[in-house]
Amino acid sequence: MDMPGTAPCVCPLPGGARAQDATDFMDFGPYLMLAMLEGAVLASVLALMASGLSLVFGVMRVVNVAHGEFYMLGAVMAWAVTSFIGGGPALAFIAAAILAPLLVGGLAALADIVILKRLNYDPERTIVATIGLLYILQQATLMSYGADARPVVPPFNHRIALPWIEWGEGGLAFYFPWGLSTTSYKLFVIGAAVVLIAALRLFMTRSRAGLIMRATQLDGDMATAFGIPVERVYAAVFGVGAGLAALAGVLIVPIQQAHYLMGGDALLLSFIVVIIGGLGSLAGTIVAAVLIGMSDGIISVFFSPTLAKILATLAVALVLVFRPQGLFGGKGR
Amino acid sequence: MTKLILPAGEGAKLHSPGRRKALKTLAAGVGAAATMPLLGRYASAQSTAPIRIGFQKHATGIGAAYGRWYERATLAAVEKINGEGGINGRPVEIVTEDDGTDPKRGAEVLEKFANQSNCDIAYGTLFSHVVMGSAPRAGELKLPYFVVSEGHHVASGALNRWTLQPGITDVKSQVQAMAPFIGDVLGKKVTMIFPDYAFGYDHRDNLPAAIAAAGGEVIEQIAIPPSETSYTKYFPRIPRETEVIYHVMIGPGVLTFVKELGEFFGPSRPEIFGFVDSIEATDLTSPGLEFLDGTYFWEGMPRYAQEDDTEFSTAYRAAVGCDENGASLADPKDVATYAHMYGCWETLHIIKAGMEACDYKGIEDRQALIEAVEAMSDMPEGFDHPQGPKRFNGKTHQTFGQQYISKVEGGKLVKVHTAAIDDTIYPDEVDYTSMSF
Amino acid sequence: MSARYYWGLHLGLIALLFAGHFVLPAYQHGNVARIMVLAVYAMGYNIAFGYTGLLSLGHAMFFGAGMYGMGLLSYHFDAGALPAMAAGIVAGAMLSLVVGLLALRTAGVSFMIVTLMFSQALAMTLVYFRDITRGDEGFVIPSATRRLWGMDLSDEAHRYLIAWGLFSIVLIFTLWLVRHRWGRVFVALRENEERASLLGYDAFRTKLGALVISGTISALSGAAYALLFGYAGATFAGVQYSIFPLLWVLLGGAGTVLGPFVGALFMFYLIDLSSGVTDAYMLIAGVALVLLTLFLPQGLVGEVKRRLWRDLP
Incomplete structure (x- = not known):
């Protein structure tokens, strides 16, 4: 292998003194760290979105196939809000983060009242109805918002070069490796997700509304007997679930762009997370999101990207096959 | 063998379509004698009936942003062609069908063009998997299929005699x-x-x-x-x-x-x-x-x-409704697929030249149209070819350009x-x- | 009502479709040929979902296995139509056996996800081994393969009749199967797995049998699609093509023999007609889906069965 770092424009090594090993590429340690950082961003967004799906499944026992479209709507509304509200990117972004989940949540609650309630939350019919809802939301977005991928300006965004420590000939060396960097906004997404999920957990365990939701989850009939308005609880839960997806969409849109087809892959990933984590279990969902998000980043270090996706997918399926009881609250359906 | 395709397509007329035409005229004469009143009425009606071009549009699915601009370039070209008297004196009409950027739907759309909406030809596909899925049906339906895809599939030999890519270069x-x-x-x-x-x-x-x-x-x-x-x-x-x-x-x-x-x-x-x-x-x-x-x-x-920029390039830019930044005149945020959609404009002009070269009358002349386009080679830069001069290779059905x-x-x-x-x-x-x- | 009536009904549909060959205008003729091939897929799906209660979200892998088993043999080895078709069907049968052995250890929602995952893995594998499969672009089936007993299968008439023949065979097979003891065990498992097990039926093996039959018929449809329409591509193994048979079956009526065909027919024309009105024709499809689940929960044929003809198979 040739001497790396000799190309004039490519490899500034601010830290300088470092034993070069025989590789043409980024060093393994920094590479792994970069992949983990990227994985953490994915995990954060996924955790938020999947919490919504998990909440809906946990309380209502239905699979919402349109969940990905609520995520997409969150991103699209973030674009709409930031384009129409002036006052700088930070203010516009805060407005989007408040308005988009509210609007999307309201829309979802309405869909629950108009459609799902009349289906008596029958699992199979709900799947078909939410597939119909998926098409309606997607195509309505195509007609109004269009087919383009549109960006949203992040409230702040700085490139942060990250340091790395290595045990070299002269003891501990501290340097900034080539390519190892992230952005302040990506770090913010991770932080925001942690805070939001902690808040959700507090809401579910401490607040009266959360208590009612959990009571309904445990036994709908009993809850009715105790005078809990189960139908209103269901509408609220469906709305909150969609709102969480929309919030995830708002957070991701300054990194990715809003596009009317972005919900599909996000839905698949959230499905995986919810199942791996144990249906309806919020804590399990979070753990699974971190697991899936991080492994998506890390596996890509070792395998060719498409092969990595294949292996990860098969791994998830096999985990489900061989550990179904360990991962589920009970048998589905 | 480089031959200039004159606006009226004089060059290509010398080839087999000429002989076919003579035979057909003869046959038509015999047929006309037998069914004179009916045929006479039909022929005169047909002579001004529009030429129908089926446009396979990516209106939905992953190709939708391209589809929107392909349609605009297509309609602009048709407006120009019709303004100049149409093709063989007949107006051109675009029949648009969405293929959902999906190969299965693409094939179905071709069937619709050929069997239901009475299109003379099909045209306009961009995404290569849709081309791959549709082209076998074009061959079976014997429907001339002009793709604007820039994929190498046509020139690689994977497709068939009815599929051509004369208006856009390949990757x-x-x-x-x-x-x-x-x-x-x-x-x-x-x-x-x-x-x-x-x-x-x-x-x-x-x-x-x-x-x-x-x-x-x-x-x-x-x-x-x-x-x-x-x-x-x-x-x-x-x-x-x-x-x-x-x-x-x-x-x-x-x-x-x-x-x-x-x-x-x-x-x-x-x-x-x-x-x-x-x-x-x-x-x-x-x-x-x-x-x-x-x-x-x-x-x-x-x-x-x-x-x-040449005068042709500037005129084309105005015709497709783009400003000097390649965005829509109506909305400066609506940016065109400018590097590709010229292919729609040029393909339609090649279809016109081909139809004029073979004196296209109706679907019985579809084969003659393919042969007429195959006979083309150098096309000079002009309002019909604003991207630059083209050199079409009739054997590989693929065009080359700057x-x-x-x-x-x-x-x-x-x-x-x-x-x-x-x-x-x-x-x-x-x-x-x-x-x- | 007696067996004579429902045999009459189903054979009547077969006769009607045969008559369609002579009377349908060209465009509808082509559409119905396509719908019959896709209805075979839906009937295969219905055996797992409608009769046995196995809600799979991954049947595109079986359809794709049939399509690629058939297509690859033809594309790389110039195989004739029959060996290529056989390869497609065997590929589907093997895959459904392996998937069944693994996935049937789960049930309900996790079965949905496991089948979805396996199917995704297969779709990505098709893209990954692009040197063999031509990736997402797919490939055109060589015309040498598309001949059978001297017939050119790219010819409209031959295509329609082959599609009709396959459709008829699978329809009659399904009708026979669901009246047979096995079919009744399938339904027993769907209705109450515990009770069926107590009665001495081996639930796992029965479900495996149903899934293999279902997967094999799906593969037959995929192989026939490639053979008759001349193209194999990875989109056919994608998630969308797992959702389609579910929709067709639910629209037509899950657990009815005619439902899959009716659903496929309905959905095809819904999209075809509404795409003439608007670009957002899937919006109309979406609205129709919601309305159907609200007002015709058993599907079109299922509703007939519920209201008029309770022992319609």
Whole structure:
């Protein structure tokens, strides 16, 4: 292998003194760290979105196939809000983060009242109805918002070069490796997700509304007997679930762009997370999101990207096959 | 054998269609004698009936942004053609059907054109898997199928005699024409980043040899899986010694791709060369794209008005409703797929020339139309061919033309190099004219 | 009502479709040929979902296995139509056996996800081995393969009749199967797995049998699609093509023999007609889906069964 770092424009090594090993590429340690950082961003967004799906499944026992479209709507509304509200990117972004989940949540609650309630939350019919809802939301977005991928300006965004420590000939060396960097906004997404999920957990365990939701989850009939308005609880839960997806969409849109087809892959990933984590279990969902998000980043270090996706997918399926009881609250359906 | 196709298509008339026409006239005469009153009425009605062109539009699905602009360019070309008297004195009518950017629906749409909406020909497909899925049906329906796809599928011989790509160059010729500039001007050690599907493979398969011929070397190829939404984790695979990054991405993720590439390299980066496909229909002033300043792009046709634009190029820009930034006159944020949609305009003019050359009367002349187009070769630059002169290869059903390289300067693409047609030619891989109809 | 009536009904449909060959205008003729091939897929799906209660979200892998088993043999080895078709069907049968052995260890929602995952893995594998499969672009089936007993299968008439023949065979087979003891065990498992097990039926093996039959018929449809329409591509193995048979079956009526055909027919024309009105024709499809689940929960044929003809198979 040739001497790396000799190309004039490519490899500034601010830290300088470092034993070069025989590789043409980024060093393994920094590479792994970069992949983990990227994985953490994915995990954060996924955790938020999947919490919504998990909440809906946990309380209502239905699979919402349109969940990905609520995520997409969150991103699209973030674009709409930031384009129409002036006052700088930070203010516009805060407005989007408040308005988009509210609007999307309201829309979802309405869909629950108009459609799902009349289906008596029958699992199979709900799947078909939410597939119909998926098409309606997607195509309505195509007609109004269009087919383009549109960006949203992040409230702040700085490139942060990250340091790395290595045990070299002269003891501990501290340097900034080539390519190892992230952005302040990506770090913010991770932080925001942690805070939001902690808040959700507090809401579910401490607040009266959360208590009612959990009571309904445990036994709908009993809850009715105790005078809990189960139908209103269901509408609220469906709305909150969609709102969480929309919030995830708002957070991701300054990194990715809003596009009317972005919900599909996000839905698949959230499905995986919810199942791996144990249906309806919020804590399990979070753990699974971190697991899936991080492994998506890390596996890509070792395998060719498409092969990595294949292996990860098969791994998830096999985990489900061989550990179904360990991962589920009970048998589905 | 290079022959000029005159506006009226005089050149092509000398070929077999002429003899066919004579025979047909004879046959028609015999037939007319037998059923005079009916046929007479029909013939006169038909002579002014519109020529119906089925337009396979990516209105939904992943190709929708392209579909919107392909339709605008198509309608603009039809308006011009009709304003100049139509084809053989008959107006042209576009029958639009959405194919959902899906190969199954694409094939169904062709059936609809041929069997229900009485289209004379089908036209306009961009995405190559839709072309692949539709082309066998075009062959079976004996429906002339003019694609505007830039895929190498036509010239590779994978399709059939009824499928042609006369109005847009293919990726193989584009890639080949870029290599000398990359090797001579930008650097010798090239790392490629491309999508892990067919469109990317045309680049993956053709660039290394072309770069080697230019004295350089492709040192790494990074294939990004379809449907990927974040890219940073792939960038550490870029070798440090890379002098040029060659990127080509399509789909909704491209803005993210460019932005994250910028964040990865920070202040110091290698030279970067991309295919404008990455940012088609995308405003260059979008947040995050500042990083592209000083990088280079292939362009099928320069998006931004250039100082040395021909009058034809300027007239075309006005006709398709674009301003000097290649965006819609009605909405400066609505950026065109400018590097590709000229193919729609030029293909429709070639269809017109072909129909006039074979004196196209109706669906019984479909075969004659194919033969007339196959007989074409050099087409001069003009209002019909605003992108530049073309050289059509009747054997491979593929056209060749100039390619442009532009540099991003101050948020605009400025043309810095024009590759000649001869730089884009490669040996024939098929002879469709030896295949039966 | 007696067996004579429902045999009459189903054979009547077969006769009607045969008559369609002579009377349908060209465009509808082509559409019905396509719908019959897709209805075979839906009937295969219905055996797992409608009769046995196995809600799979991954049947596109079986359809794709049939398509690629057939297509690859033809594309790389110039195989004739019959060996290529056989390869497609065997590929589907093997795959459904392996998938069944693994996935049937789960049930309900996790079965949905496991089948979805396996199917995704197969779709990505098709893209990954692009040198063999031509990736997402797919490939055109060589015309040498598309001949059978001297017939050119790219000819409209031959295509229709072959599609009709396959459709008829699978329809009659399904009708026979669901009246047979096995079919009744399938339904017993769907209705109450515990009770069926207590009665001495081996639930796992029965479900495996149903899934293999279902997967094999799906593969037959995929292989026939490639043979008759001349193209194999990875989109046919994608998620969308797993959702389609579910929709067709639910629209037509799950657990009815005619439902899959009716659903496929309905959905095809819904999209075809509404795409003439608007670009957002999937919006109309979406609205129709919601309305159908609200007002015709058993599907079109299922509703007939519920209201008029309770022992319609």
